[in-house]
Structures are given as structure tokens and as C-alpha cells.
Amino acid sequence: MTDILTGSPLPKTPTRRPFWRDNPSVVWFLSLLALFTLIVTLLSEGMGQGLISTSLVKILGMTLCLCLIAVAMDVVWGYTGILSLGHYAFFGLGGYAIGMWLMYARTEIVIRDALAADAIPPTEAELAEAVAAQIFGVVGSSELPVIWTFAGSLPFQLAMVVLVPGLLALVFGWLAFRSRVTGVYLSILTQAMTLALSLYLFQNDTGLRGNNGLSGLQNIPGFLHVPQSVISVWFFWGSALVLGLGYVLFAWVVSGKFGSVIRAIRDNEARVRFLGYNVEAYKLFVFTLTAVVSGIAGALYYPQAGIINPAEVAPIASIYLAVWVAIGGRGRLYGAVIGAALVSLLSSWLTGGGAPSIDLGFYTIVWTDWWLVVLGLGFVAVTLFFPKGIGGIFDHLGRKQP
Amino acid sequence: MRTLLEVSGVSVTFDGFRAINNLSIDIAEPELRAVIGPNGAGKTTFMDIVTGKTKPDSGKVLWGEMSTDLLRLSESAIAKVGIGRKFQKPTVFEDQSVRDNLALALRNKRGPFAVLFWKPGMADVTRIHELADEIGLSDRLDHRAGDLSHGQKQWLEIGMLLAQDPRLLLVDEPAAGMTPSEREHTTDLLKRAARTRAVMVIEHDMEFIRRLECRVTVLHEGSVLAEGSLDHVTKNQQVIDVYLGR
Numbered sequence: 157m158t159d160i161l162t163g164s165p166l167p168k169t170p171t172r173r174p175f176w177r178d179n180p181s182v183v184w185f186l187s188l189l190a191l192f193t194l195i196v197t198l199l200s201e202g203m204g205q206g207l208i209s210t211s212l213v214k215i216l217g218m219t220l221c222l223c224l225i226a227v228a229m230d231v232v233w234g235y236t237g238i239l240s241l242g243h244y245a246f247f248g249l250g251g252y253a254i255g256m257w258l259m260y261a262r263t264e265i266v267i268r269d270a271l272a273a274d275a276i277p278p279t280e281a282e283l284a285e286a287v288a289a290q291i292f293g294v295v296g297s298s299e300l301p302v303i304w305t306f307a308g309s310l311p312f313q314l315a316m317v318v319l320v321p322g323l324l325a326l327v328f329g330w331l332a333f334r335s336r337v338t339g340v341y342l343s344i345l346t347q348a349m350t351l352a353l354s355l356y357l358f359q360n361d362t363g364l365r366g367n368n369g370l371s372g373l374q375n376i377p378g379f380l381h382v383p384q385s386v387i388s389v390w391f392f393w394g395s396a397l398v399l400g401l402g403y404v405l406f407a408w409v410v411s412g413k414f415g416s417v418i419r420a421i422r423d424n425e426a427r428v429r430f431l432g433y434n435v436e437a438y439k440l441f442v443f444t445l446t447a448v449v450s451g452i453a454g455a456l457y458y459p460q461a462g463i464i465n466p467a468e469v470a471p472i473a474s475i476y477l478a479v480w481v482a483i484g485g486r487g488r489l490y491g492a493v494i495g496a497a498l499v500s501l502l503s504s505w506l507t508g509g510g511a512p513s514i515d516l517g518f519y520t521i522v523w524t525d526w527w528l529v530v531l532g533l534g535f536v537a538v539t540l541f542f543p544k545g546i547g548g549i550f551d552h553l554g555r556k557q558p
Numbered sequence: 559m560r561t562l563l564e565v566s567g568v569s570v571t572f573d574g575f576r577a578i579n580n581l582s583i584d585i586a587e588p589e590l591r592a593v594i595g596p597n598g599a600g601k602t603t604f605m606d607i608v609t610g611k612t613k614p615d616s617g618k619v620l621w622g623e624m625s626t627d628l629l630r631l632s633e634s635a636i637a638k639v640g641i642g643r644k645f646q647k648p649t650v651f652e653d654q655s656v657r658d659n660l661a662l663a664l665r666n667k668r669g670p671f672a673v674l675f676w677k678p679g680m681a682d683v684t685r686i687h688e689l690a691d692e693i694g695l696s697d698r699l700d701h702r703a704g705d706l707s708h709g710q711k712q713w714l715e716i717g718m719l720l721a722q723d724p725r726l727l728l729v730d731e732p733a734a735g736m737t738p739s740e741r742e743h744t745t746d747l748l749k750r751a752a753r754t755r756a757v758m759v760i761e762h763d764m765e766f767i768r769r770l771e772c773r774v775t776v777l778h779e780g781s782v783l784a785e786g787s788l789d790h791v792t793k794n795q796q797v798i799d800v801y802l803g804r
Contacts, residue, residue, distance in 0.1 A: 432637030
């Protein structure tokens with residue numbers, strides 16, 4: 157051991173390795189994503205060979221959005237150690253925010269066209285009334301709720317996609333983290349939040365059409381003449397782009413000293429406090445940032461799904477999210493992508509009637525009934541045999557030699 | 559030499575058990591102080607109170623020139639005013655490299671946004687290498703901290719404490735699990751640190767304390783039993799009865 161005062165050989169100049177060099181998985185991920193996007197485009201009905209149907213393009217685009225929220229979940233759970241069972245609520249809120257504009261603007265165009273044939277053109281007030289009656293007739297109302305005041309403005313609703321989940325996460329997180337609610341208690345609290353939101357949205361008088369939800373979201377105002385086969389590819393591109401950007405953002409957040417601090421919080425938050433870090437501020441930052449990204453993912457997902465209703469933000473959805481991340485592998489971003497893609501695609505295959513039933517003679521396995529059993533067994537198997545998840549298998553490939 | 563930390567009349571009770579009973583103790587800057595006492599004397603609870611982990615039922619804890627009331631500050635705020643702590647059981651971040659552990663402790667801005675955009679500068683890298691040299695982990699900088707031996711983890715934690723550059727170091731049993739030569743090195747290091755800072759060491763090992771050649775405070779049942787040089791306190795009949803004579 158050399159003495160600090162007697163001096164020691166000077167260390168080498170700090171070599172600042174570029175972000176890409178330190179994170180080879182990011183380069184791999186982006187390359188695979190680009191390749192996948194290219195293949196889907198070339199095989200799509202709208203722009204290429206037609207081997208991939210429009211509905212499959214939509215499912216793949218939606219899967220990319222689910223991958224993005226899974227990456228966000230991994231940052232909050234796998235890296236920071238906050239098992240949030242409420243992030244799907246932020247996803248749903250993003251969907252509702254963009255859904256309001258989609259529904260309002262399209263209804264307005266349809267009604268304007270219908271009334272244009274009249275001898276006397278309708279006034280703006282009449283138009284607004286007709287739009288409100290059209291949208292809210294289903295819940296027995298013809299008045300436009302206050303929250304729809306700016307629903308006709310795309311920039312406003314886009315801002316809401318980010319602000320509503322962000323502010324909810326900020327306020328909820330501030331209250332929860334400030335009181336030092338941690339572990340399973342925090343998980344229960346986030347479940348309560350998403351349940352409360354879901355129950356609230358189920359009511360008819362909240363201004364979001366109760367259990368009917370918002371529908372017809374696949375029709376994009378201004379592009380109503382464009383066939384769905386083309387729109388589906390546009391949204392697929394959008395989802396791929398945002399997933400790529402989100403992945404790079406989170407890879408950057410977790411790679412530097414910030415990543416070091418949040419992993420330290422996950423492993424021993426009391427110790428981090430004694431080093432002088434305000435643990436609550438870090439948790440709040442991560443919780444809010446991931447909520448915002450979840451909202452954006454939801455805003456891209458629901459125009460592809462075509463409909464959003466309160467059942468989407470039911471507590472079980474957020475639990476599925478945690479299952480995806482656990483199966484894919486916590487604490488590695490590509491693990492979350494693998495888990496979300498694998499489980500959600502398998503789920504839509506098995507429950508969507510794509511998988512053939514198996515006749516055992518004495519019993520027929522119908523996958524819609526057995527899917528949850530398969531998922532449960534898969535979850536147990538991964539926990540027992542691959543505690544690091546499927547993504548853990550890749551660790552050996554990417555490990556740098558010391 | 560003036561008082562840096564002043565603890566006066568502090569009491570704390572856990573489920574009816576009085577862990578700290580009207581304790582008053584202070585330390586100057588610079589000063590090296592050893593705190594001894596039998597198990598349950600309240601040594602660790604005392605550190606918990608100073609670092610904000612435990613809130614006392616009564617009493618005052620004042621800090622520095624401005625007599626800041628530490629009881630009103632959070633753990634992280636207390637660490638930021640300049641109090642560093644080494645735990646009895648080495649607590650390093652096992653999943654991270656030795657370098658990352660030291661970088662976490664380095665005296666830099668602690669806010670989320672500052673940390674998000676932080677890049678290690680020349681000064682930071684030099685400091686990390688100096689510290690690694692000091693704690694004998696130069697060749698292990700890029701190893702997982704979890705792979706270190708018990709003694710090396712102790713060293714790493716001492717390195718993290720020094721990296722924080724605190725005005726007061728609270729050191730809980732630094733020599734546990736160390737070889738005799740490592741103990742000697744620890745003694746040197748603490749003595750050197752105490753030239754410019756306040757250092758408070760909790761230790762059971764009498765030989766270790768003798769080598770520190772400093773003022774000793776004996777705790778018993780949550781309050782100060784005796785204070786003075788080691789020779790002075792070891793001659794105290796009460797001290798012999800409760801501690802040494804066991």
C-alpha cells in the first residue's frame with residue numbers, strides 16, 4: 157500500500173469512452189429494431205408484399221409500445237427497486253388524452269360534412285352541440301364536459317399525454333416517498349391508485365364515457381381517406397421510433413453515475429442517505445420520468461388498438477407488466493423488451509384463437525381457458541430455473557473480460 | 559481547536575428500554591476520540607442519533623460555527639454538512655465496482671439533475687486513484703465490490719468515508735476482521751485524518767485504542783461513565799467494575 161502523502165504514480169488521463177462503447181446492447185437493440193421495422197414494412201399489406209396482414213402490423217406496433225412501458229417498468233423496478241403496480245394507469249391516461257382528440261376531431265369532421273349539405277351552414281355553437289350530442293349520447297348527456305374544452309386542439313391533448321401522467325406520478329410519488337412508504341406497502345398503494353382510477357373512469361358522469369370508453373381511435377382526423385393498411389405502418393414506424401428513443405434515453409439514465417445511485421438505492425437506501433443523497437428526490441425523479449414515458453407509450457398504443465375503456469387500467473394490467481419484466485429479466489433493459497414481446501405476443505396468439513385447440517381424447521385443451529395457467533407455470537419456471545430472467549442468458553455473451 | 563459537535567442531555571427510549579440516558583459528549587475539530595463501552599452501552603445508538611437515523615426523545619445536538627440543530631435535518635442533509643459514517647458491518651454496494659463505490663462517495667453535487675449529467679473530471683479520477691492506493695485496492699478498481707474479502711470491504715468503506723471528505727468521521731469498529739498489519743495501517747490512517755478533522759472511533763480492541771493515543775470516552779448504560787486518557791480511565795474503579803473487570 158502506498159501512502160497518500162508520499163505520492164504515487166499519477167493515474168492515466170481519464171479516457172472518456174463513448175456511450176456506445178460502454179453499452180453494446182444499445183447498438184444491438186437499435187440494429188435489430190431497425191431490421192425488424194424494415195422487414196415488417198416490406199412485408200406489410202399497405203406498403204409491400206402483403207404477407208403481413210394489417211391487423212398483424214397493428215399487433216406488432218402495439219407490442220412495441222408494450223415493450224416501451226416494460227422498459228420504463230424495468231427502470232423503476234429492476235434498477236431502482238420500486239415495485240410499482242400502477243404504471244399501466246399512466247399508460248391508460250396517455251391513451252385517454254390522445255383518444256379525446258382523435259374522437260372529438262373526427263366527430264367534428266363527420267358532422268361538418270353531414271351538415272354542409274344543408275341550405276344554411278351551421279354555426280360554430282350548433283356544431284359543438286352536435287359533436288357533444290354525438291359523443292355523449294351513449295351516456296345520456298349532450299353537454300360537453302369541462303375536460304373536453306380543448307379536445308379539438310391536438311397540441312393541447314399531446315401536452316396532456318405527458319402532463320397528466322407526469323403530474324399524477326409527481327403528486328402520488330411525492331406523498332408516498334416523503335412518508336417513506338417502501339416495499340410491499342408501496343406496491344399495494346400503487347395498486348390502490350390504479351384501482352381507484354379504473355373505478356372512477358367506469359362512472360358515466362366523469363366525462364370520459366364510462367365503461368364505453370373512447371372508440372374509433374384508429375381513424376386519424378385529417379387522414380380519414382388513407383387506408384388502415386397504410387396508417388397501421390405509419391403507427392408501426394412511430395412506435396419503433398419512440399421505442400428506440402426511449403430505450404436510448406433509459407440506457408443513458410441507468411448507465412452513468414445516476415444509474416449507480418439508483419442501483420445503490422435499490423440495494424441499500426439507508427446507506428445512500430448517509431452518503432448525502434436525497435433518496436426521495438431520486439425515487440420521485442425515476443417514478444415521474446417513467447410515468448411520462450408510459451403515457452407516451454399509451455398514446456401510441458391506443459390509436460392502433462382503436463378503443464380504450466376503463467378495463468384497460470384495471471389492476472391486473474399493471475401486474476402483468478411486472479410479470480413481463482420478471483420473465484424477461486430485471487435490471488437489464490433488453491430483458492424487459494424480450495419479456496414484454498414474448499409474453500404479450502404469446503398471449504394474443506393463444507387467446508386470440510390463433511392457436512389450435514389440442515384434443516387429448518378425454519379432454520380438449522382450449523387455450524383461451526388455459527393461457528393463464530401457462531403464464532403462471534412459465535412465471536414459476538423462470539423464477540426457479542432462470543432467476544435472472546430470459547435476458548440473463550445474454551449476460552454471458554456481453555460480459556467484458558476484466 | 560473549537561467544538562464541532564455538541565451533544566447535550568440526550569435521551570432515547572426503545573420500548574421502555576433506555577438506550578441513551580441524559581448523554582452529553584462533545585468533540586472538537588481537529589480531534590481524535592475513542593469511544594468504548596460494553597455491549598448495549600449505547601455506542602451505536604449514539605451514532606444513529608448524530609447521523610439522523612434515530613430521533614431522541616429529548617436533548618440537543620448542535621453542529622459547527624452556526625450551532626446548527628442537527629435534529630431538524632434529514633439523514634442526507636446531515637451527511638452533506640460534513641458528517642461521514644462507517645458502519646460496524648461493512649456496507650458497500652456489492653453489485654457495483656470498487657471504482658463506482660468510490661465515485662458515489664466523492665464530494666460532488668448530490669442532486670438528481672447534477673448527477674444525471676455528471677462526467678468524471680481529471681480531479682475526480684486522480685482522487686479515486688489516490689484513495690484506491692491508500693486503501694490498497696488499486697488493482698481491484700474494476701472488480702465487483704461483492705467479490706472483495708471482508709477486510710477489503712472494510713477498507714473500501716473507509717475509502718468511501720475519506721472520499722466524502724467529511725469534517726467529522728464516525729467510525730464504528732474499523733478494525734474488525736483485519737490482520738495485525740492492516741490494523742496498524744488503519745491506526746495510521748485515522749491518526750492522519752484526525753490532524754485536520756474530528757474523528758470518533760468506536761472500538762472494542764484495547765490494543766487498537768492504545769495505539770490511537772487519544773482521549774477516551776467510556777459509555778455505560780447510555781451515559782458517560784468516564785473520560786480522559788486511556789491510562790486515566792482504565793484506573794477508574796467504576797470503569798474496571800463495569801467493563802474491564804468482566
